[in-house]
Amino acid sequence: MIEITNVYYLPSGRVFVGKTEDGYKIEFTEMRDVSVDGKLHANVREETETSKIWPHLVSYEDKWLLTVSTQKGCSFNCKFCDVAPLDFKGNLTSNEIAEQIQLLLANTLYVKKSNKVKIGFARMGEPAINLYNVLYVIKNLDIISERLERDFKWLPCFNSILPRNCGNGITGQDVIREVINIKENDYNGYLHFQISCNSTDENIRKQLFGGANVLTLEEIIDEINKYNITNRTVTLNFIVMKDIPVDVNHLMKLGLNPEKFTVKLIPLNKTNNAQKNNLETYANYSNYEDLVKLAEQFEYNGIPVVYDAIAKCEEAGLCCGQLVNANKWGNYVWKKANIYYY
Numbered sequence: 001m002i003e004i005t006n007v008y009y010l011p012s013g014r015v016f017v018g019k020t021e022d023g024y025k026i027e028f029t030e031m032r033d034v035s036v037d038g039k040l041h042a043n044v045r046e047e048t049e050t051s052k053i054w055p056h057l058v059s060y061e062d063k064w065l066l067t068v069s070t071q072k073g074c075s076f077n078c079k080f081c082d083v084a085p086l087d088f089k090g091n092l093t094s095n096e097i098a099e100q101i102q103l104l105l106a107n108t109l110y111v112k113k114s115n116k117v118k119i120g121f122a123r124m125g126e127p128a129i130n131l132y133n134v135l136y137v138i139k140n141l142d143i144i145s146e147r148l149e150r151d152f153k154w155l156p157c158f159n160s161i162l163p164r165n166c167g168n169g170i171t172g173q174d175v176i177r178e179v180i181n182i183k184e185n186d187y188n189g190y191l192h193f194q195i196s197c198n199s200t201d202e203n204i205r206k207q208l209f210g211g212a213n214v215l216t217l218e219e220i221i222d223e224i225n226k227y228n229i230t231n232r233t234v235t236l237n238f239i240v241m242k243d244i245p246v247d248v249n250h251l252m253k254l255g256l257n258p259e260k261f262t263v264k265l266i267p268l269n270k271t272n273n274a275q276k277n278n279l280e281t282y283a284n285y286s287n288y289e290d291l292v293k294l295a296e297q298f299e300y301n302g303i304p305v306v307y308d309a310i311a312k313c314e315e316a317g318l319c320c321g322q323l324v325n326a327n328k329w330g331n332y333v334w335k336k337a338n339i340y341y342y
Contacts, residue, residue: 002026002099007107008323011053013065016103017323020096024089025324026069027123028100030108032057033065063116068100070134071125076161077210079277080198080239080268083124083321084210091130097121097137098144105148113151118192122159123320128166128175134158135178139186157192159237162215172215173223180227180234189231194264195220197236200247208244221254221261229260233304237264240282240294248297258302265295265307269319285309 005025006017013031020026035056072089074081101119105111119141121127127134137144138156145152158179162172183191199205202216215223217236224234236256238246246265256263268274268281283291288309298305 002096002103004103004107006323012057015323016100016107018100018103020072020092022089024072026072026092026100027320027323028068028104029066029123030104031065031067032060033063034058060111061114063118064111064114065118065120066101066104067120067123068097068104069124070097070121070127070130074125075129076126076163076212078161078212078273079208079210080241080271080274080279081321082271082273082319082325084273086124086321086324091133092125094133094136097133098140101137101141101144102148105145105150111150115153116155117145117152118155118157120157120159122157124324126161126163127158128160128163128170128172131166131170131175131178135182138182138191154187155190155192156187157194159194159196161196161209161212162220164213164215172219176220176223176227180224180229183232184228184230189229192232192235194235194237196239198239198241199244200250201245204244217251218254221251221256224260225255225257227260233258233260233262235262235264235306237266239268240265240291241268242280242282244282246294248301248303251303252301256303258304262304262306263298265291265298265305267291267309271319272322272325283309 002018002020004016004018008015008017010031012034013029015027015029018026018028034053035058069092071091073086074083075088077084121134121138138158141152141154141156145154160175162175164172166172166175179191179193183189183193197205197217198208200217205214205217206212220236236251240246248263251263267284268279274280283294291307291309295305295307
């Protein structure tokens with residue numbers, strides 16, 4: 001059983017902190033997205049008053065964003081993530097992953113129907129290391145929502161750094177195969193498979209992932225190009241950072257196929273670990289035009305690209321792992337965040 005210990009409010013949703021039976025604290029969230037129209041306006045991106053963001057949030061019926069944890073901490077030490085400093089205590093069971101979803105739904109009785117419930121399995125943990133427990137839950141999402149009398153169209157999101165060795169003889173290529181199999185056969189292509197990349201320089205990628213031995217971009221592109229990809233393409237996700245190369249020409253030489261891939265460009269969140277490791281975002285709300293220019297390089301090469309900035313009022317110190325880590329960082333979260341204790 002997972003016990004909710006705290007709930008914290010962001011302008012667009014809530015972060016739940018729960019405790020497993022052995023006392024380990026994990027996070028899971030429910031959020032609403034900012035509308036495309038709202039994201040186009042600089043005054044929305046740079047707004048600090050939360051109430052002025054609310055009119056621009058997408059309705060629950062149109063889109064709802066959930067995330068759950070898959071591990072107790074994380075088995076990797078990514079330099080930009082605040083889960084990294086936590087003690088790693090292993091995988092969550094499929095029941096513990098499913099229970100987070102049940103708790104989110106039980107605490108949002110007002111959301112009865114949604115045409116797109118995008119659920120990410122990467123709040124805390126690397127889902128590839130807990131592959132079959134995560135995939136079991138993904139395959140049974142309809143059962144969870146139907147039991148709680150919800151009319152949902154699920155869009156699962158499997159987000160991974162694709163370690164080369166995922167334990168129990170499972171390789172990164174195995175993860176790609178298994179995820180795409182469920183994407184195409186169980187979800188008719190409507191599963192969001194997102195691969196964390198963050199740089200086109202392999203040595204820098206490895207450093208950003210704390211020395212993790214991950215599949216190279218060439219290996220990832222070669223492997224995915226073998227498969228038939230329908231409806232939703234596979235996303236290569238780049239958290240854009242100062243002095244960290246993201247080279248579209250290099251990706252094109254590796255065989256990046258616009259029929260199989262989308263590139264996503266997002267700012268670096270202000271995390272404690274990123275600051276500790278002297279990592280800064282390349283672009284955000286204050287220089288959004290730089291993010292647009294980077295995106296245009298991909299568009300020029302015919303690659304679908306998604307880019308987004310974080311609203312200033314959402315820069316709340318509530319990134320993955322920060323609330324569980326709060327006792328380690330003193331009063332940082334409370335001073336930095338515009339949050340409410342529930």
